[in-house]
Structure formats: structure tokens, C-alpha cells
Amino acid sequence: MSIEILNESGVVPSPVPEQELHDLARWVLDQLRVHPRAELAVTLVDEEAMTALHQQWMDLPGPTDVMSFPMDELRPGSDGTEPDAGMLGDVVLCPSVAAAQAKRAGHSVEDELLLLTTHGILHLLGFDHAEPEEEREMFDLQRTLLLTFLAHRGRTTTAAPSARLDG
Incomplete structure (x- = not known):
């Protein structure tokens, strides 16, 4: 499996170690039995870049947390x-938006970015949350994947893995 993590956000060091993002992505893809030769890129960008993507692809103003x-x-x-x-495609994260969300939610930026990465990968695999039933399915799976990854790593999270996200 080819997983590339790119930090173009200007935030150094990244709020989440690149290896942690890589390991989470591999865990999620393995758990969902995605082909071992699938390719994924996870890119961290600044608010200006995310705003441009959000406007171009969603026709919405301002930056968002994650796009797939x-x-x-x-x-x-x-x-x-x-x-x-x-x-598989690309997941784009905005650490500064994630940091603001994490602060409001009372958990770490690292936990927020792990949550957003899981969320973004699920979108790449066709999951959505436009309808209540879809949202329930996607967020239950998101929660299970994130919590089992963290448990496997001997960690816990204070993030609410079933929380409503912008993306």
C-alpha cells in the first residue's frame, strides 16, 4: 500500500507526527480490506490553500477542516x-482549522487530525453523511476504526469520534 503524507501547512513540526497519520491510514485501509496496492495521499495545508480548494470544489467560502x-x-x-x-485519492487536512475545532471540543489537535483523517478516508471509499442513516453508518464506522487503532497503539482519545464534521 502506498501512503504518502505531505505537510504543506507551514506548521513544523506537524501537530501529528507523519508516522502516526501514516499508521492510522494503513490501519483504516487494512480494516476495510482495501487492495494492498491502493494509493493514498494525505496532505496538510494552510488556511489559504484550504480556502481556495473549498471555494473551487464546494463553492463555499473560507477554509474547512478536511476535504476528500x-x-x-x-x-x-x-x-x-x-x-x-x-x-484511492487524496485527503486534505487544515491543521489550523482542526486546532480551533479541537480547542472548542476540549481535546488535542492530534486527536482531531486523526479523526479527520479517518473521516476523509471513509469519504474516499464512498461513505457519506448527507442522510441520517448514512451519517449513523459512517460515524459508527469512523468511531470503531479510530478507537480500535488507538487501543491497538495503547492510547485513548478525548475526541468525540462520532461528532458532526464540516467535511
């Missing part, structure tokens, strides 16, 4: 079916 750009419309594997290989 699917490429080959890959889906999770399931029993009896072999998942497709290809470009």
Missing part, C-alpha cells in the same frame, strides 16, 4: 470479492 478527492472510486473489500487496486 476520490480518484478511482475504490470501495472496501468484502467477503468473497477481491477489492480493486488503483488510486
